[in-house]
Amino acid sequence: DTGVSQDPRHKITKRGQNVTFRCDPISEHNRLYWYRQTLGQGPEFLTYFQNEAQLEKSRLLSDRFSAERPKGSFSTLEIQRTEQGDSAMYLCASTLGFAKNIQYFGAGTRLSVL
C-alpha cells in the first residue's frame, strides 16, 4: 500500500453515461497526476496538479474529460458521455514535487464502458 487511494476500483457503465473517479493522495504531497493505461501499454500522462492548480493537460484529455483538485487535497476525474474507447485503467499518482520526484501510484480504477 503506497498511501494513495483510488475509488472505485472498478466501474462498469453504459456508453453515454457520465462517470467520476476519486483519488486521495498522500497527505503532504502537493503534486497529483492522472494517467490512463490500456491493455498491454504503459501508463499515459493525462494531467497534473500543483496544489489546486491544474498546470498541464495532455492532448489525450478531450473536452469530455475534466479534472479538479479543490483545496489541493483529493482529486476527481470526470468523463462525460463515455465511449467504448474510454475503457481503461485510470491511475493516480502523487509526489512531493521536489527534484527526486518519486511518484507513488494508487491501485487504479478500471473502467469498462459497455
Add this chain to the structure above:
Amino acid sequence: DAKTTQPPSMDCAEGRAANLPCNHSTISGNEYVYWYRQIHSQGPQYIIHGLKNNETNEMASLIITEDRKSSTLILPHATLRDTAVYYCTPIYNFNKFYFGSGTKLNVKP
C-alpha cells in the same frame, strides 16, 4: 520527449540476476532515468532512479552508461515475486513520465 526502447519480454531463473536493458538515446542532460515495475492489476511501483552515476538500493542496482544513452536495471537475486512489467522512463520537464510498453520479466522456478 525522450523516448525509451525496451525488449518486450525476458526470462530469468529464480535466484539468478535479472538484467533489464533500456535504451534512452534522446535523453537530455538534466533528465533523470526512473525505473518502475507493475505487477498485474496493481499500480506502478517505484524501484530506483539515477542521473549519471550508478545507483543501488535495497531493491535493485542501476547502471547508466557514460553517454547516458542506455541503462540497465539489475535485480541481483530474482524471485518469483519479481515477475512483473518493468518500465524505464525519463523524467520529462522534471515532471511527467513517459512509460512506453516496458519489459515483461518472467521469473521461472
